[in-house]
Amino acid sequence: MFKHDKQLLKDVRVDGPNPNYANMLQEQLGGPQGELKAAMQYLSQSYRIKDPRIKDMFLDIASEELSHMEMVATLVNLLNGHQVDAYNTTVGNIEASVLTGLTPMLANASGYPFTAAYVNETGDLAADILSDIAAEQRAKVVYQYLYRQINDSGVREAIDFLLNREEAHNTLFRMAFNMLEETGSLKDWGVTEDSKQYFDLSTPGKFFDANNLTNPKPPKFNIPNQQNTQQPAGIRQ
Amino acid sequence: MFKHDKQLLKDVRVDGPNPNYANMLQEQLGGPQGELKAAMQYLSQSYRIKDPRIKDMFLDIASEELSHMEMVATLVNLLNGHQVDAYNTTVGNIEASVLTGLTPMLANASGYPFTAAYVNETGDLAADILSDIAAEQRAKVVYQYLYRQINDSGVREAIDFLLNREEAHNTLFRMAFNMLEETGSLKDWGVTEDSKQYFDLSTPGKFFDANNLTNPKPPKFNIPNQQNTQQPAGIRQ
Amino acid sequence: MFKHDKQLLKDVRVDGPNPNYANMLQEQLGGPQGELKAAMQYLSQSYRIKDPRIKDMFLDIASEELSHMEMVATLVNLLNGHQVDAYNTTVGNIEASVLTGLTPMLANASGYPFTAAYVNETGDLAADILSDIAAEQRAKVVYQYLYRQINDSGVREAIDFLLNREEAHNTLFRMAFNMLEETGSLKDWGVTEDSKQYFDLSTPGKFFDANNLTNPKPPKFNIPNQQNTQQPAGIRQ
Amino acid sequence: MFKHDKQLLKDVRVDGPNPNYANMLQEQLGGPQGELKAAMQYLSQSYRIKDPRIKDMFLDIASEELSHMEMVATLVNLLNGHQVDAYNTTVGNIEASVLTGLTPMLANASGYPFTAAYVNETGDLAADILSDIAAEQRAKVVYQYLYRQINDSGVREAIDFLLNREEAHNTLFRMAFNMLEETGSLKDWGVTEDSKQYFDLSTPGKFFDANNLTNPKPPKFNIPNQQNTQQPAGIRQ
């Protein structure tokens, strides 16, 4: 069950209305690396997770991403201002002026509506977590681009928070990944000859070769300075 | 420049026509974890890569994925048989019978056309490679599902090959990832307080906590049994 | 902020796995009249609502729809069973077997991914609430179709609950609608000649005519047996 | 059968070419509240309607919406002018300059192609008419936004006409709705306990409560000043 608290996860403010900034920020509301995508991906994946520790972590993060989405939408809403005027929007889409009456839209910066085609779920925990680590890294990158281009102290404060939270999630997903045994798609990794070949199909240039693939191992993250990666604190199961 | 050799990367055959198997296999032709997606993702990402070793590797793999796509399409074509008859297709979409005249279609098993919304590219090498590692893992999982359900010795041979190649690519992408310095989205990782918090938003249950996040590090893969991960063999740049 | 309670809004169970039923039920997970759509529509609209009573109601209902989505996804997950086998799915899409590993998918019964193109938001409260009343009515209809076709006592219990909740929301949205003054798109209704014409463009047949349009009024719902429609109980603003 | 008369339903003109205005107006050609959507929704719904009076009304309005689409497309065509030049289009999409050679496009203001995902049809007359009333209200809102932003006397004249016609349709759909008996999705309304609950899931704030839901009734419109709502004039069936 989801419950809503009218208090935002972290309060947001803007220096002033700026429909162009609103448009850019839309990218993280309804785009492929956005908050709705993240929330839906983790929530969807959680249904098949058996380990209660990892399932809980997925649901914690999914809920947080929904709360991020609310923060981003609130920022877009403030930036959209009070007057429909397509001419105020010199970059990106103009749907706020001609369709939504300034309401934040579940679309990216160019007006392409959110699609669940962005959401990756496989039923295989290793593949799902790797997808999530990658998703968090991409979300961080998009926030970095937005930070550079949006010269509004309120928006930057929020982006700084959101960007750092993606890092925290990234760390958590890696910890969860390292807890996996060699099951599912991690089983029998690299035991065939085919998995040890290098096909040099683009010429000229051959920098990697088959010697590097002699003893392929399934992916595992190196988290040297962290304690407890095999035994997460607080397991009370 | 792309050149085509009428010889397949690896020859394929089927036990006999089976439109249902054709349909299932379509998933890897035009679906989100399919070969066209993989080829387009790596090719698109390659344009911004500066390190000639990694760029070459991306183009080698992109070309191989195009060649995989051709193998999968050839299998679908053989499995589609010789007679348009929607009643032969009891699972999945029926476009082969009512639209494409049995020609392999750039769509998934349910007839949803390929969309570039599946393709992730960020201009940030760390994020792109993590996306590719995840994509390879997901592709492997889908091939595992198909292998279990398609009882045709020819198709299984091909899937076995393709699945193992995804593992090889996975290994290569991880090696490339470990060559990255802490630049781009890997810079200044986990230096803020926000990046070390755990928000326990789903209750009951709290298995991970903030202690685990004390010294967050950017992602790095553990590839213990491989030689030369920092100095790939064969660099002749 | 959204918080998650691992307790479902109402517990669900199924008589047993049935991938076909899972497929049908997907319609209300990721389809145009589904729970994700409802949640996203009401949440998005809420950002521009000024009346705190109506805004609160929208957020109450949006949260409930998210919780409905979780119930539906849990049912789909149970119905999907434990074995990927496309042949088990004789109706609808086969993505659960070839892509998601039985994980519930944000797509409709035919595998078309959820799109925010389903979500209507206009920034005009009258138009938004009428959209919501219509959405609730359509959601009820789809549940009625599913109820008739899914012969599983657990699923039927859940559908019965969900269907009745859509009625409750429908009533609430109508009460909120009747609270609106004649502002926004309700202002100056029917004052021109053009708004009182009937164009008889399909022949033969003319059953409605201009006399019926003499004194057009903006929409208002007739809720005769309800007390307090103008003064909702519990206003403590 | 559809027949075409080269005479527009109402003649249109523009003050002069203005690609930005053309772009904005595209929203009502190929967008979610646009004329093609309206025509397709009413036409599609009409196939299952049994009451000849209501069926006739749906076909009258569907034909009119097609004729509206032609008016809007003619306006877009005039506004697009005579020279492909993307730099003339500072707001919205640039497809007219780089793809369609200034031909009106079945897309919204941001270039997103029309999709039938916008079209709602349920086979249930009550749900369909409520959808249509909401659709007309949203169309009116979008025209109001466009009117404010497009400072061209010809376009405004046309919008004024179109906007008022949406009001006329709205009135007609409400009259048709009130003719429905309590069948289909209107049957057995609000007879369960579940349909009379209020779930207060967003806190703080509780303005509506269960007392308001004591005697829920199916929707009915209040059309006090209209004669003949139960007996539409001109029924000659």
Place this chain on the structure above:
Amino acid sequence: MFKHDKQLLKDVRVDGPNPNYANMLQEQLGGPQGELKAAMQYLSQSYRIKDPRIKDMFLDIASEELSHMEMVATLVNLLNGHQVDAYNTTVGNIEASVLTGLTPMLANASGYPFTAAYVNETGDLAADILSDIAAEQRAKVVYQYLYRQINDSGVREAIDFLLNREEAHNTLFRMAFNMLEETGSLKDWGVTEDSKQYFDLSTPGKFFDANNLTNPKPPKFNIPNQQNTQQPAGIRQ
């Protein structure tokens, strides 16, 4: 302006309900080679056509395609029968049972909603007419596939009519094409060296070569047995 006549362009009937046939036929209602696509393509293109003879022909054919769409939808409606039951639909999508309540849907056989991405329009008359000739040929092919697979005498009668009408349109479009002077995209055809090269990029095999390209000419159709191709009868401009 479009007017509707309740008389179909040609009456249709079916031997009996058959949801599978309904599904297959959907391909020509909302698919890429379907009637809605054809109508929208010709109508959209017509706005930029200056030659009144060709413009009239486009509008004649566009209106006919709309009327075809109505015939196809009526057939689908009859074939859908009277009972929502997804199990009746063993091939193709099940939206009629779980979403539209048996109402014909603007989607293809697999449930993919109609998209204007199917519609080609360029503002260049030569390119547009070639697109239309190709579209008519494809539509004919799809109807041939459907004819073979749908064993219902009523549907076959209708398909036979529709298929032959596509041929008539095809002939007309070719006559119109031959009326074009060498303007627009037909101007200065094949005057550069680049337009006379053959690049042999797929090996082995080289069957066409540059000698064939020595004197390239713009496309022109050979219509030997037709009178009056340069001077269409009935020109009264």
Place this chain on the structure above:
Amino acid sequence: MFKHDKQLLKDVRVDGPNPNYANMLQEQLGGPQGELKAAMQYLSQSYRIKDPRIKDMFLDIASEELSHMEMVATLVNLLNGHQVDAYNTTVGNIEASVLTGLTPMLANASGYPFTAAYVNETGDLAADILSDIAAEQRAKVVYQYLYRQINDSGVREAIDFLLNREEAHNTLFRMAFNMLEETGSLKDWGVTEDSKQYFDLSTPGKFFDANNLTNPKPPKFNIPNQQNTQQPAGIRQ
């Protein structure tokens, strides 16, 4: 099998970065008349082609279109420059600044992602080749529009080359078309009365009439100045 040569099919350069030009050129990377579409259409169609001469020609052209795509992507990449800044993009989409980090995107000028809904394939060779002739003509038109609007000598040089290559392909496809016998969708052309009617559904105006349709023939191209159209040089089969 596809092999990649790091040498472009033809070298490209730009006068300097220009994100607006980059955006316009995107149309031919991921749009409906773009290079990816062309490559995928010809490759997909090739699987069902039996005549080795025509199959080879399709694969030669498909490989060339992939190589064109690489040229266009390289141009977009150069034009995108070195700095993410949405304000540099006053026309078209801003995804390069907020999502892809200046990497070329498989989307059109307005940011709509490439979809395989653009790809036409029917399994009927006549319909497929007519589709390809039309596609080449449309691609030429789009390049002509881009040439006029992009004032960069490097880009114009490349467009000039690409545009002329489309002409060469167009000629080749017509030669291949003329090699077809009257089979498949060309068989029994115009033998019914229905295929010889003209329906005058748009009034006023009747410029074409039934007399023109007396002896309809299947399409055939007139290539008067070309030698060897029935016997392509170099057939060594």
